[in-house]
Amino acid sequence: MKAEALEVLKNRRSVRKFKAEQVSEEALAAVLEAGVYAPTGAGTQGVKIVVVQDPEYLAQVKAMNARVMGKTGVDPYYGAPTVILVFATAASITPVQDGSAVTTNIVNAAYAAGLGSCWINRPKQMFESEEGKELLKKWGIEEELTGVASVALGYADGPQPEPKPRKADYVVRV
Ligand SMILES: Cc1cc2nc3c(=O)[nH]c(=O)nc-3n(C[C@H](O)[C@H](O)[C@H](O)COP(=O)(O)O)c2cc1C
Numbered sequence: 001m002k003a004e005a006l007e008v009l010k011n012r013r014s015v016r017k018f019k020a021e022q023v024s025e026e027a028l029a030a031v032l033e034a035g036v037y038a039p040t041g042a043g044t045q046g047v048k049i050v051v052v053q054d055p056e057y058l059a060q061v062k063a064m065n066a067r068v069m070g071k072t073g074v075d076p077y078y079g080a081p082t083v084i085l086v087f088a089t090a091a092s093i094t095p096v097q098d099g100s101a102v103t104t105n106i107v108n109a110a111y112a113a114g115l116g117s118c119w120i121n122r123p124k125q126m127f128e129s130e131e132g133k134e135l136l137k138k139w140g141i142e143e144e145l146t147g148v149a150s151v152a153l154g155y156a157d158g159p160q161p162e163p164k165p166r167k168a169d170y171v172v173r174v
Contacts, residue, residue: 008112013161015116016078018154022053023082027113031153034109035086038101046092047102048145050085057135058083064131065150068122076120080152085123087145099148106151116156123147 028051035049052061061083065076077083086103088095103119110117126132127147136145 008108011160011163012108012111012117013163014118015152015154015156015158015161016118017157018078018080018116018152019157020079020081021155023115023154027110027115028082028153030113031084031106031109031115034105034112035084035102038098038105040092040098040101041094044091044093044098046089046095047098047148048087048089048141048143049102049106050087050139050141052083052085053081060131060135061085061126061150064126064129064135065120065122068125076122077150077152078118080118080154082153083120084151084153085127085147086149086151087123087127088148090144095146096148099146103149103151110151110153114155115153118152120150120152123150 032049032051035047036045038047040046052058058081062075062077063072066072066074069076084106086099086106088099092098107117107119124147127136127145132147136142
């Protein structure tokens with residue numbers, strides 16, 4: 001059994017405080033590689049991953065998410081220096097599942113690579129907006145995309161959070 005992989009899957013936690021330091025290219029590459037090797041329904045690879053690090057785009061994405069949340073002025077990405085946006089493409093026949101599989105690989109790989117991460121909701125509404133569509137065009141992405149998930153990524157500023165106890169009836173064996 002690959003004990004180290006199981007350790008990662010069990011001990012990854014959502015991180016909600018980040019250092020300002022940008023993530024290393026090496027760690028980011030490992031995270032993205034894990035993302036693109038996630039399973040997708042019928043193997044369509046119908047997912048697009050966008051990495052946002054440019055300070056202006058980062059601020060815009062954070063503000064868009066905050067607006068959907070109805071809390072302007074807060075950073076829904078907790079100060080993370082990198083935001084990863086995960087979209088489903090028109091090729092996907094199981095868009096939410098595909099995007100979620102990719103995002104799960106990303107957050108687990110982040111922990112394995114020594115980074116902190118937090119899955120952040122609301123990209124669907126963010127990129128249904130005119131502003132979101134314009135932003136995709138600015139990034140040179142012309143195809144139709146549906147926002148599925150996003151990830152705050154950076155170096156954790158603080159101790160590794162503890163998991164909540166698991167409920168007793170999580171698993172049924174028959
Ligand atoms: C679909 C999904 C959406 C989430 N959205 C947010 C979010 O918008 N903001 C946030 O702080 N955490 C978000 N999380 C993180 C969860 O709150 C977190 O995974 C959960 O509390 C369990 O903690 P753990 O990740 O440390 O195990 C999301 C997680 C998932 C799977």
